[in-house]
Amino acid sequence: MRVRSRRGLGALTVAVALAATAAAPVAAQQQTVPEAVPVPEAVTTAQEMVVTANPLATRAGEQVLRNGGTAADAAVAAQTVLGLVEPQSSGLGGGAFVVWHDGASGEITTYDGREKAPLAATEDRFAGLSFTDAWQSGLSAGVPGTPALMEEIHTRHGALPWQRLFAPGLRLALGGYEMTDRTAALVDSYLANNDSCSDRLFFRDPVAFEYYTNGSETDCAAKPGGTRMRNPDYADTLKTLRDEGAEGFYTGQLAEAVVEAVQGDPHLPGDMTLEDLADYEVAERSPVCSDYRGHEVCGMGPPSSGALAVGQMLGILEHFDLGDDPLDPDAVHLFAQAGRLAFADRNLYVGDADFVTVPAEGMLDPDYLAERAGLITDEDMGTAEPGIPPGEFDPTAPQTESNESGTSHVSVVDRYGNALSMTTTVESGFGNGVMVDGGGFLLNNELTDFSFAAADAEGTPIANRVQPGKRPRSSMSPTIVRDAEGSLELVTGSPGGSRIIGYTAQSIVNVIDFGLDPQQAINVPHVQNNNGSTALEPPIPGVTLDYDVAALRAALEARGHPVTVTEQASGLSVIQVTSEGLVGGADYRRDGSIGGR
Ligand code: GLY
Numbered sequence: 001m002r003v004r005s006r007r008g009l010g011a012l013t014v015a016v017a018l019a020a021t022a023a024a025p026v027a028a029q030q031q032t033v034p035e036a037v038p039v040p041e042a043v044t045t046a047q048e049m050v051v052t053a054n055p056l057a058t059r060a061g062e063q064v065l066r067n068g069g070t071a072a073d074a075a076v077a078a079q080t081v082l083g084l085v086e087p088q089s090s091g092l093g094g095g096a097f098v099v100w101h102d103g104a105s106g107e108i109t110t111y112d113g114r115e116k117a118p119l120a121a122t123e124d125r126f127a128g129l130s131f132t133d134a135w136q137s138g139l140s141a142g143v144p145g146t147p148a149l150m151e152e153i154h155t156r157h158g159a160l161p162w163q164r165l166f167a168p169g170l171r172l173a174l175g176g177y178e179m180t181d182r183t184a185a186l187v188d189s190y191l192a193n194n195d196s197c198s199d200r201l202f203f204r205d206p207v208a209f210e211y212y213t214n215g216s217e218t219d220c221a222a223k224p225g226g227t228r229m230r231n232p233d234y235a236d237t238l239k240t241l242r243d244e245g246a247e248g249f250y251t252g253q254l255a256e257a258v259v260e261a262v263q264g265d266p267h268l269p270g271d272m273t274l275e276d277l278a279d280y281e282v283a284e285r286s287p288v289c290s291d292y293r294g295h296e297v298c299g300m301g302p303p304s305s306g307a308l309a310v311g312q313m314l315g316i317l318e319h320f321d322l323g324d325d326p327l328d329p330d331a332v333h334l335f336a337q338a339g340r341l342a343f344a345d346r347n348l349y350v351g352d353a354d355f356v357t358v359p360a361e362g363m364l365d366p367d368y369l370a371e372r373a374g375l376i377t378d379e380d381m382g383t384a385e386p387g388i389p390p391g392e393f394d395p396t397a398p399q400t401e402s403n404e405s406g407t408s409h410v411s412v413v414d415r416y417g418n419a420l421s422m423t424t425t426v427e428s429g430f431g432n433g434v435m436v437d438g439g440g441f442l443l444n445n446e447l448t449d450f451s452f453a454a455a456d457a458e459g460t461p462i463a464n465r466v467q468p469g470k471r472p473r474s475s476m477s478p479t480i481v482r483d484a485e486g487s488l489e490l491v492t493g494s495p496g497g498s499r500i501i502g503y504t505a506q507s508i509v510n511v512i513d514f515g516l517d518p519q520q521a522i523n524v525p526h527v528q529n530n531n532g533s534t535a536l537e538p539p540i541p542g543v544t545l546d547y548d549v550a551a552l553r554a555a556l557e558a559r560g561h562p563v564t565v566t567e568q569a570s571g572l573s574v575i576q577v578t579s580e581g582l583v584g585g586a587d588y589r590r591d592g593s594i595g596g597r
Helices: 026-030 055-066 071-085 131-135 146-157 162-175 181-191 206-212 232-244 252-263 274-278 306-317 329-349 366-373 497-512 518-523 549-558
Strands: 043-045 049-052 095-101 108-113 283-285 288-292 295-299 408-413 419-425 479-482 488-492 527-529 534-536 563-565 573-578 581-586 593-596
Touching: 043 593, 049 055, 049 071, 049 573, 049 581, 055 071, 055 162, 055 408, 055 593, 071 095, 071 146, 071 162, 071 232, 071 408, 071 419, 095 146, 095 295, 095 479, 108 146, 108 295, 146 162, 146 419, 162 232, 232 252, 252 274, 288 306, 295 306, 306 329, 306 366, 306 479, 306 497, 329 497, 329 527, 329 534, 329 549, 408 488, 408 573, 419 479, 419 488, 479 497, 488 497, 497 518, 497 527, 497 573, 518 573, 518 581, 534 549, 549 563, 581 593
Parallel strands: 534 563
Antiparallel strands: 043 581, 049 408, 049 593, 095 108, 095 419, 108 283, 288 295, 295 479, 408 419, 479 488, 488 573, 527 534, 573 581
């Protein structure tokens, strides 16, 4: 592996006080803060690469690639490890989307392994409940999709025997791994909401409580980071999957344990049944692709709002020259306005397209986006109203709340020229907080991604309302970018709730418009507007570029932006294909890690 630096970072020096890197020109360093802290640099490999949010998961994917596995094989192995070592973000009890670029055929395929509402679910499922009450309950658990998705992508695109993909996860579950500081801190932050060790809403489930905490009525602090953790129940689940395939998860003893965990929830029982599990199917959906300055940007369509919102933002931004500095007030203003416009449409139109008519094509229609771009002036537009895209759609009311968070992203390119972009989730931290007894994995709370209200005050239904068997709207934006000839250029995606859309769009703009390499693109502090305030990320020494956040804030406020300065929980995993090899960037706001050769 060798570190590679593309375009000099000097392009950013106007408004950005850069941290010194080997690649930063002397003139740039002279303008920076006196004691600049180096920021991470990109990694380049010759033929294969995997980027995840955890070094153990990256290593698992790397081993599989080295053994001749495809990107799909590597993603399966990485997912089995992520569910163990980063359980707050994704796992077997959750759901995921995969965008696949096939090296041989050049085709893009998308796979929807999103959780589903049980057949017994009704529109008033969350009526009168606070988000926390809904989240920490059996009602929020959707029928998991991740095990079926793993099997589907392996069947369609795998090269190694299925059984071999479980070796790294099994070794870690039985031999042990170290709990990360990040996991421990998150457990502690949730425990702090409880009245006492015995009176608990968070980690109310005794299995999860015992696994993640000191587990007594007098000492229920989180096990500290670095604790050696073993999870033999998780190993048993992996063995079942390995030996019986996904059917071993969706039927039989494991399915019974899932149903028992949902229906026996100590706070609010849910209604998932064995039939719901046995009926679960991955959906192959048409990719949603849009053009951005001559590049084809492809991602996941409904039930995800990801590709539509990212595509709208880019289609609007295409009408402007963004200059050469991603943190210049002009560029940030434009990015924020594009975010406002995209979120206005997203909140009105997007739900599971198996249940509501989403005007997907119209939302990305170039003339429509030109019209939307025409609404942007030098001043902040304030709350954007949704537009009326061409095409059919159901009359719906906007969803006002937006509760998504958590999640993890995996990007892989293999030696065969395939690429995979997978965003995977249990929704909020540790999903609904219940660990399946004997299963060693957590259940999701994905159904809180539905609108809690079924209709607005006039009774107009909300596209993303709860319906039986429906998949909740997502913001997950696994994305693959190709050139005009269909050659692979970029694999990107991130966790971060509804901010996923902005993080992903920003990574693409940073590479395409500002010429940054993937790591430099990730190192740029985040800016975004989801049709509320314009959020600026404060600089993080050694992780992001340094910059004068107060000056940017003042410049935006002068244009009428309401501005917040907030920490951001992105977890971008980005791979760029260049003539010099695969160039990778990981997000060190989390435990990001790059592997390959
Ligand atoms: N739960 C995160 C998302 O689907 O957007």
